[in-house]
Amino acid sequence: MIQFRDVSQQYEAGKPIIQNLSLNIEAGEFVVLIGPSGCGKTTLLKMMNGLIAPNSGEIIIKGKTIKDWDPIVLKRNIGYVIQQVGLFPHLSIEKNMAYPLDLQKTAAAQKQERARELIHLVGLDESYLKKYPNELSGGQKQRVGMARALAADPEIILMDEPLGAVDQINRAVLQDEIIRIYQSLHKTIVFVTHDIEEAIKLGTKIVVLNQGEIMEIGTRDDIVFHSKSDFAEAFIGNKGFLSYLNIVKIKQVICPFNGSAAEKDITLAVNEADPLIVGIRRCLENGVNKIGVRNANGTLIGAFDLGCLSRLKF
Incomplete structure (x- = not known):
């Protein structure tokens, strides 16, 4: 062009x-x-x-x-x-x-x-x-x-x-x-x-x-x-x-649930359309390693933790 x-x-x-x-x-x-x-x-x-x-x-x-x-x-x-x-x-x-x-x-x-x-x-x-x-x-x-x-x-x-x-x-x-x-x-x-x-x-x-x-x-x-x-x-x-x-949005690095009982008790969550920095901040603010991720309908669809960042393809 x-x-x-x-x-x-x-x-x-x-x-x-x-x-x-x-x-x-x-x-x-x-x-x-x-x-x-x-x-x-x-x-x-x-x-x-x-x-x-x-x-x-x-x-x-x-x-x-x-x-x-x-x-x-x-x-x-x-x-x-x-x-x-x-x-x-x-x-x-x-x-x-x-x-x-x-x-x-x-x-x-x-x-x-x-x-x-x-x-x-x-x-x-x-x-x-x-x-x-x-x-x-x-x-x-x-x-x-x-x-x-x-x-x-x-x-x-x-x-x-x-x-x-x-x-x-x-x-x-x-x-x-x-x-x-x-x-x-x-x-x-x-x-x-x-x-x-x-x-x-x-x-x-x-x-x-x-x-x-x-x-x-x-x-x-x-x-x-x-x-x-x-x-x-x-x-x-x-x-x-x-x-x-x-x-970059959290939905690009969502880690699927593995079915453990602990995951069912997750109460903190971010939206899949939030940027990565929101997920990192929420983890640090609350002293946790993992938080849930909800879709646009509010359904819990997976989790976010710092290890999820490895799913990004640089």
Whole structure:
């Protein structure tokens, strides 16, 4: 879907921003770019969208080099979400979301129908369509920004720290919305963040960058437990491990009951949808080695103890 072949980028009279970088992004992947400030994350995104041309190397989008794409057609085929959202204050939410369709001269009835689909997709109701940006909270504006990026049904969505200005509670909610949208639509997403927990939560592939080079690339299990790069291991560190415990669900490590009488007397329990860290905390708080696990119906279906963690496949 997206290929970087030995790409370099250097601004005039400055040090290289991207250095001989090669990267393959397959269709349907959720790729998260993470690294310290100035490592080249946003530059990579802008090069994918044709906003910046590389000094050397090739960028290939859907089998065609960036140079062979009409810049306007390329931008219309890629959704772009940024931290500042950039909604037009004088347009209603419906017209903001339909703006990419205006550029394609889509019929009014189709634009209205698409706006209704999108407002539900991002977790808002149709009453928001007639509102204006100044009537929305920061989190609601980000939802509208995501909807606008999806309006023309692009195969590729680029997100440049879209949740960076959102408070922690709404950020977690919006992360869940992004995962739901990704699983529903199967788009290819490239997401820039500086937040380690966000990267581990969202990405099917995580790319750790430093000074314009790829330090590590892999799944969250690879990045947290099998890092081959000293820089990536130091950068992700214990926060990556704690993030992992806060994201992976207990249902992935449930130990089935063995039928002992002691198991029938278990009174403490957690839910199978709770993260691992909840199970660990409950055991430590109560000075026990084992607690029960209930399903969504409240039925006791197994147990959790620290030994269950060995069931994870790293």
